[in-house]
Amino acid sequence: MLRPRETQDLALRSFDLQIAPTARIDWSHDVAGNAIAAASFDATTDTLLIRSVTTVDLTAPAWPVFPIAASAASYPFIYSDADWTDLGALSKPQYVDDAGRLSTWVEQFVMNRPTDTLSLLKDISTGIGAQIAYEIRDAEGTQGPLDTIDLGFGSCRDFAVLLADAVRTLGLGARLVSGYLYDPAGDQLGSAAAGSTHAWVEVYVPGAGWIPFDPTNMSMGSAHLIPVAVARDISQITPVIGSFQGENGDLIALDVTVRVEDERFRRE
Secondary structure, eight states: OOSOOOBTTEEEEEEEEEEESOOEEEEEEOTTOOEEEEEEOOSOOSOOEEEEEEEEEEOOOSSOOOOOOGGGSEESOOOOHHHHHHHGGGGSOSSOOTTOHHHHHHGGGOOSSSEEHHHHHHHHHHHHHHHSEEOOOOSSSOOOHHHHHHHTEEOHHHHHHHHHHHHHTTTOOEEEEEEEEEOTTSOSTTOOTTEEEEEEEEEEETTTEEEEEETTTTEESSTTEEEEEEESSGGGGOSOOOOOOOOTTOOOOOOOOOOOOOGGGOOO
16 A cells, blocks of 8 residues: 545545565555555566555645534534444444443543534544653554553554544544654654655545544644555554565565655655
8 A cells, every 4th residue: 555545635646666576566446435456476586666646736725724514513413314324334343442441541532422523533633642751663453552651652553543533432433543743844753854655634524525534643634644555453554464485594684774855846
């Protein structure tokens, strides 16, 4: 999953996927509309190289205004029957919480009932960034929401999982997003140089549609975000997955480099 998703704020101008050794590439779209490139190999090799180069126009405003429907302006609100059906599992928490600890935790942000929907979502996202320390984690996998709360630290993917399940406990639809963070000023958490891979959340609010929230940087909207894939569960949007056959003594090493730059100053 390396091809960016086009949105009203992002236009895909070009995309080039190079794989060595030579592979047969079959393109498809999954149930969420993500572009999937499946590569199959006939020959043996000691190195796999995947290079993705893309150019996009990112026009998202720094201060977005969302046209939320009057029926959803205040929380709690009720989705239409059609929205409930389509959201399905996206509105249900993914992690077991028999004691309701996450529900108790998220209630600290619900000041009143009713309360302003957008303000509530911003408070939850900002609260995660304020209460949980950001920490780069190279370890495989993602922490559960309660693990992140208990530990008091997490990576961007841990923050995203916590936010998604937190709003789901309130009955709202949310999906995880993986992509790139564009950070020309170098003041965003989770970035290296001008940008890096990143994870955040989109919450579905009638009228406005899917609203992006980045709890890592306590921001709302798509101003610095380039989405690649969306899904119910974070494990469904891993950029590269696959399998290979080799010998027990084979040396296995992995190197990932991400460069996100303004085209006007791009280095070749």
